Amino acid sequence: MSNLLGFEELWDKCSLELQKCFDDDTFKTWIKPIVPKDLKDNRLSLEVPNNFFYEWVSDHYSDVITNALNKISGNNIKLVYCVRKIDIEQKRNSISANRRIINNHLSFIKKNFADIDDISGLNPKYTFDNFIEGACNQLAKSTAESIAKIPINNPFSPLMIHSDVGLGKTHLLHAIGNKIKNDFKDKIVVFIPTTVFIEQFINSIRSNDPQEFSRFYRDVDVLLLDDVQFLKDKIKTQENLYFIFNQFYQMGKPIVLTSDKPPNKLEGLQTRLVSRFKWGVTADINTPDLETKIAILESKFANEYNIPKPVLEYIAQRVNSNIREMEGIMITAIANISSYHDIDIAFIKKIINKIASNDLVVDKIIDTVSAYFMISIEDMLGKNRHKDISLARQIAMYIAKKYTECPLKTIGSLFGGRDHSTVIHAINTIELLSRNDKKIKNTINILNKEIESKINRKVKVF
Ligand code: ADP
Ligand code: MG
DSSP: GGGGSSSHHHHHHHHHHHHHSSOOOHHIITTOOOEEEEEETTTTEEEEEEEEHHHHHHHTTTTHHHHHHHHSSSSOHHHEEOOOOOOOOHHHTOOOHHHHHHHHHHHHHHOTTTOOOTTOOOOOOOTTTTTTOTTTHHHHHHHHHHHOOOSSTTTTEEEEEESSTTTTHHHHHHHHHHHHHHHHHOOOOEEHHHHHHHHHHHHHHSSOOOTTTHHHHHHHHEEEHHHHHHGGTOHHHHHHHHHHHHHHHTOOEEEEESSSOOOOGGOOHHHHHHHHTTSEEEEEOOOOOOHHHHHHHHHIIHHHOOHHHHHHHHHHHOSSOOOOHHHOOOOOHTTTTGGSSOHHHHHHHHHHHHOHHHHHHHHHHHHHHHHTOOOOOHHSSSSSHHHHHHHHHHHHHHHHHHHHOOOEEEEEEHHTOOOOOOHHHHHHHHHHHHOOHHHHHHHHHHHHHHHHHHHHHHSSOO
């Protein structure tokens, strides 16, 4: 009887049998997506959606499937798996959202990362491999890795990572995205800073097609949303995120969020949204211990610049808060290296003294403004004159003047070696704009508050 069964019929019967062996979720996740392709010489070809699926099913369910097939067919059936070939471009093009929002998304990405031309917005520079693990970030890292490994129906999702600034949240988001993008070519991963998410939403309301926003996110498989504290008081965007969130959750698609505080400390966010944030795992990142700080500095700088270990240890000891500040000292040191023979402790001491408390406030301002506009520090301090980058840079200079005693010359030098007339021009421009442009005024108010809270918390790092 068995040999007369076609491969499709055989698989249908086998599926019915397997349905009895598994609970609903397992069946839906791991058996239903399998498509029979061929049966030759008792070898049944089964097509599976991706490599991970193949590994999981062949490891865990091959025996059960084979037993069911043998029982039905009376033969000794062997399984051959093949991974479905998906034309990723085709899938991307089929995203049902309006082209405009995708183009907006792309233009933002290109603006911030010259070398990225992909709607994922992922920076390949940040991976799990170059993320140093320590007690301070163990839970966040291992949960992030788990989600990257099993990006469907993962019980850890939604994952909410929170910490003070500069401790690796954004790095981890990119690492998750890069791994999934690499291992699951059929998945559409989107990394998006919350400020851009809000901007996209507002654009979609202004457009003739307000649904485009939801349509875009319906087609996304993995959502990585950075710095959700910026959702504060953005009620409409929150409502939309709430619906997107529910859809992702129901479909078992992962969401990973970051914020600068734990969910229950987030202000100006709807309770129902915050309660969703807590449905999965909430993981914090603490200030790293000395060994971890040294390891991070080593991995970032030691090989390329041949920095002696005592120097790295010295920096790690002196900086007791965030990693970005440690990097800042190293980068300043490296930038000044030409006028010295060596980077030794005496040299680093000079650098650290040079970066006095005022300068640290300026650093915080640059950090905050760059995070808000999602413009890299390199661009903030660099020569790029793109309209949005120039605006962000000028706003940061304007705020720096407001919150520090620094002479204009020093501010200029802290902004990538600009002269004082550039700073005067920036201050005048922003003063004028903030008087006439409500949006800019509002932005500056938000940034002022953000910076005030940071300065109050820790004026001095050393
Ligand atoms: P956050 O998003 O929390 O403000 P980032 O992810 O932007 O912080 O990290 C700031 C810098 O510190 C980045 O250059 C990042 O690569 C680095 N960094 C933070 N934590 C680690 C870590 N554990 N290992 C390696 N680099 C790290
Ligand atoms: Mg960040």
